[in-house]
Every structure is written in C-alpha cells, then in structure tokens.
Amino acid sequence: MTAPVALVDCNNFYASCERVFQPALRGKPVVVLSNNDGCVIARSNEAKALGIEMGAPWLLHREKFERHGVIVRSSNYTLYGDMSARVMNILGRFTPDLEIYSIDEAFLGLGGFENRLETHAREMRRTVLQWTGIPVSVGIAATKTLAKVANRCAKKDPARNGVFEMLEAREIEGALSRMDLTDLWGVAGRMAARLGAIGIKTPLHLRDADPAFVRQRTNVVMQRMVMELRGVPCLALEDAVRDRKSIMASRSFGRPVTTLHELEEAVSSYAARAAEKMRRQSLACAHVGVFLETNRFRASDAQYNGSRGVRLPVASADTAKLAGAACRALRSIWKDGYRYKKAGVVLLDLVKTSTVQGDLWDSPDTPGNKRLMGAIDRLNAHYGRDTLAYAAAGHRKAWKLRRDHSSPRYTTCWEELLAV
DNA sequence: TCTGGGGTCCTAGGACCC
DNA sequence: TCTGGGGTCCTAGGACCC
Numbered sequence: 348m349t350a351p352v353a354l355v356d357c358n359n360f361y362a363s364c365e366r367v368f369q370p371a372l373r374g375k376p377v378v379v380l381s382n383n384d385g386c387v388i389a390r391s392n393e394a395k396a397l398g399i400e401m402g403a404p405w406l407l408h409r410e411k412f413e414r415h416g417v418i419v420r421s422s423n424y425t426l427y428g429d430m431s432a433r434v435m436n437i438l439g440r441f442t443p444d445l446e447i448y449s450i451d452e453a454f455l456g457l458g459g460f461e462n463r464l465e466t467h468a469r470e471m472r473r474t475v476l477q478w479t480g481i482p483v484s485v486g487i488a489a490t491k492t493l494a495k496v497a498n499r500c501a502k503k504d505p506a507r508n509g510v511f512e513m514l515e516a517r518e519i520e521g522a523l524s525r526m527d528l529t530d531l532w533g534v535a536g537r538m539a540a541r542l543g544a545i546g547i548k549t550p551l552h553l554r555d556a557d558p559a560f561v562r563q564r565t566n567v568v569m570q571r572m573v574m575e576l577r578g579v580p581c582l583a584l585e586d587a588v589r590d591r592k593s594i595m596a597s598r599s600f601g602r603p604v605t606t607l608h609e610l611e612e613a614v615s616s617y618a619a620r621a622a623e624k625m626r627r628q629s630l631a632c633a634h635v636g637v638f639l640e641t642n643r644f645r646a647s648d649a650q651y652n653g654s655r656g657v658r659l660p661v662a663s664a665d666t667a668k669l670a671g672a673a674c675r676a677l678r679s680i681w682k683d684g685y686r687y688k689k690a691g692v693v694l695l696d697l698v699k700t701s702t703v704q705g706d707l708w709d710s711p712d713t714p715g716n717k718r719l720m721g722a723i724d725r726l727n728a729h730y731g732r733d734t735l736a737y738a739a740a741g742h743r744k745a746w747k748l749r750r751d752h753s754s755p756r757y758t759t760c761w762e763e764l765l766a767v
Numbered sequence: 768t769c770t771g772g773g774g775t776c777c778t779a780g781g782a783c784c785c
Numbered sequence: 786t787c788t789g790g791g792g793t794c795c796t797a798g799g800a801c802c803c
Contacts, residue, residue, distance in 0.1 A: 380771090381770090381771035381772075382771055382772070383771085385769075385771060386769080386770050386771065387768065387770095388771065388772090403769095403770080404769040404770040405769075405770085406768080406769045406770085407768095407769050408769095409769075422771090424772095449774090471772070566777065566778080567776095568776075568777070569778075591774085592774085592775075593773095593774070593775085594773095594774095595772075595773060595774075596773090597771090597772065597773080598771090598772080599770090599771070599772090642770095643770095644769075644770060645768085675774090684781095689771095691772085691773095718778080
C-alpha cells in the first residue's frame with residue numbers, strides 16, 4: 348500500500364482568524380463578509396447553526412443578523428494569509444511531504460508514520476491550536492479523495508475530537524454510505540445530475556461502478572474519482588510549490604458602470620495589481636486577458652459577457668505595458684448601452700523570470716537591464732515573435748525549443764541573449 | 768437594489784501546418 | 786471521383802474547488 352495521506356483543514360478559517368485577535372468573539376455567531384461587504388464568505392459554527400448560508404447577501408439578511416446578535420467582520424486577507432503561513436509552517440514540522448492546497452488546507456504524506464498515525468495527527472492538531480489559536484481537523488486515508496471524506500467525518504462527529512483515521516474497509520463503507528454524491532470532493536450539482544442519469548446516485552454506486560463506463564459517459568476526472576474511492580491513488584501529492592498558471596485581479600462595482608472611460612480606469616488599476624502580484628512571484632506574462640460582465644442577477648437588464656486576450660511579443664511584467672494591452676483588449680470588447688457590474692484582468696502564459704529579468708522590471712534603467720531589453724528588441728525585430736517567445740524566458744512553447752534547439756535560428760537567438 | 772475573488776483542469780471545434 | 790493523418794494553437798465554455 349502507498350503511504351497514507353492526511354488532509355488538515357482549518358475550521359471556519361477566516362472566522363477563526365478573527366477570533367484569535369478578538370477572543371471576545373469566541374462562542375458567538377461570527378460571519379466574515381466579502382469585498383465591499385457584499386456577501387458571507389465564512390461563518391463560525393454558531394452562525395452556521397442559525398441557518399446562515401454561505402454566500403448569503405449581507406444587505407438582504409441584515410435584519411436577521413442583527414436580531415440574532417451576529418457579529419460581522421469585513422474580510423482581512425492580509426491577516427488570513429499571514430495566519431495561513433504560520434499554520435503551514437507548523438504542519439511542515441510534522442512531515443517532509445506537505446502540499447499546501449489552499450489558504451486553509453494542506454495534504455500531508457504520512458509515509459513512515461504508519462504505526463502511529465492517530466498519535467501523530469493529535470499532536471499536530473494540538474500544536475497548531477496552541478501556537479496559533481486556529482482549530483484544525485485531520486482526516487487520514489489511502490487517497491486524497493478519501494482523506495477529504497475522513498476529514499469531513501472528523502469535523503462532523505464531535506466524538507472523534509477532530510481526528511479520523513479511516514483505513515478500514517468497514518469505516519470507509521460507513522462514511523460513504525452517509526454521504527450524498529455532492530458531498531464528494533469534485534462532484535457538484537451538474538455532475539451529480541449526469542451521474543444520476545446513468546444510474547449512479549450515491550458515493551457507493553460511484554465507487555463500485557465500472558471505471559471505463561464512467562469514463563465513457565462522463566470524463567477522465569470521474570474515472571479517477573472511482574479509483575480514488577477504491578483506495579487507489581490517482582492524485583499525487585505535490586509537495587513542490589508550482590508556479591501559478593494564471594493571475595487575476597477583478598472586482599465587482601458598487602454601482603452599474605456604463606462608460607468606457609470608467610472601465611479603462613478600473614482595468615488599468617486591475618492590471619497594475621495583477622502585475623504586482625506577478626512580480627512578487629518572479630513571473631512575467633505573454634498574454635493579457637480582460638473580461639467584462641453585466642449583472643447576471645438582474646434579469647431586467649440586457650446581458651453581455653465579453654472577454655478578449657492580447658498576446659505580447661515578449662513576456663513582460665511591466666505595469667505600463669500590461670495596462671496598455673489590457674485597455675486595448677477592453678476597447679475591442681466594450682459595447683455601449685450596457686450596465687456593467689464586474690471587470691477583470693487575467694495574466695496568462697506565465698514564465699519564470701531570471702534574476703536579471705526580475706530586477707529589470709523594478710529597475711529598468713540599470714545598464715545591464717537596458718542591454719538585455721535592447722537585445723530582446725533587436726531579436727524581436729529580426730526573427731519575429733515566435734522565436735522571441737522562446738528567448739524571452741521559455742514561454743509555453745518550450746517543448747519546441749527543446750526539439751528545435753539545434754536549429755540555427757534558435758541557437759543564434761539564444762546565444763545572442765546569453766551574450767548580453 | 769443585494770448576491771466575492773481567486774484558482775484549476777477538461778473538452779471541443781476551427782484554423783492552420785506539414 | 787474522392788478527399789489522410791497527425792499535430793499545435795487559439796478560443797470559448799463547462800465544471801469544480803476554496
């Protein structure tokens with residue numbers, strides 16, 4: 348058998364973070380609101396018990412909240428990010444195989460701890476709580492999908508005290524039998540309906556279905572799910588942090604926006620924010636996307652969704668360039684006469700920048716950076732954009748680069764860059 | 768007059784290339 | 786008269802997750 352996997356999940360993470368810094372909130376219903384205080388994005392157990400739904404619009408439920416003494420907090424992502432880093436840091440002390448899955452969840456490979464899984468998990472839980480004040484739940488199983496199931500049991504069943512080691516067939520069977528399809532990680536309404544139509548109505552049906560049949564009637568993701576439910580790992584633990592494949596900045600507007608000018612301002616600032624995020628990760632992008640949406644909740648409004656991407660000749664992390672590209676894309680999709688609710692900028696085709704290039708974006712005027720940019724511009728003019736994409740930093744066409752690396756065109760290009 | 772802001776992966780069709 | 790086979794890129798959309 349392969350090594351067991353643990354899923355560690357922070358309980359009601361944002362609400363718990365607020366409580367750490369304001370202990371008076373303990374034992375009380377707490378909700379955290381999205382940007383602009385639009386809707387509920389986190390709830391304490393007490394708030395859940397009041398029937399407050401995830402995503403509930405705050406203004407719509409304001410009176411009910413006040414009646415029940417619900418304590419409301421605007422979100423503070425800087426705080427949550429910091430708390431998350433502390434929790435992950437502690438988890439890293441308990442295994443070398445740590446995959447940070449989201450801001451409040453991590454998968455841990457527990458190879459080598461097989462004979463004391465539960466003890467190890469309890470120790471982990473106790474340490475995180477003691478050092479950060481954040482309560483976590485731990486589910487242990489043979490695969491990631493089953494670890495999710497085990498984690499759910501650990502949370503729901505108070506008798507388990509936050510930890511559930513689910514390795515015996517009887518326990519797996521019992522847990523799955525008490526769940527709906529949509530409780531599974533990776534199955535939501537649409538997929539549950541499709542599965543239902545082919546006779547698969549419960550998690551146990553899915554586990555016992557023929558994988559080839561499931562593949563044929565749905566997709567490869569569901570086929571993997573069948574195997575994962577049987578305890579055969581199909582989703583590897585990814586302990587190396589992967590670079591982002593896209594970076595987005597978007598916002599809903601507080602009131603309908605109708606003019607191109609206002610949208611240009613918004614999109615420019617989103618581009619700047621996204622570019623900042625990108626530079627912090629030492630990335631540059633070769634593709635800038637923009638999208639525009641009207642308010643889909645207002646049936647009386649004419650609806651329009653537009654999106655458009657612009658390809659850059661050279662991967663860049665320069666705010667002015669990206670904002671310029673974003674505004675060009677925006678102008679090509681903007682249509683007069685709509686009431687816009689949301690807009691966003693997406694940076695794609697991300698590439699790791701070298702140290703030199705990393706410095707470049709922040710201090711373009713240094714002699715070395717000027718030389719490098721000069722070389723890239725000359726190459727761009729001389730060879731055309733395909734070749735430039737390689738030269739810039741190993742764009743997603745990188746495989747071509749490997750295949751053709753002996754071609755004179757590529758070699759010249761690369762050597763010229765290296766010579767800078 | 769209210770309903771977030773990030774992400775990931777998969778599929779499918781058309782353009783284009785050799 | 787008939788009409789390959791294999792591949793990439795791009796775009797759009799669907800579905801899901803936290």
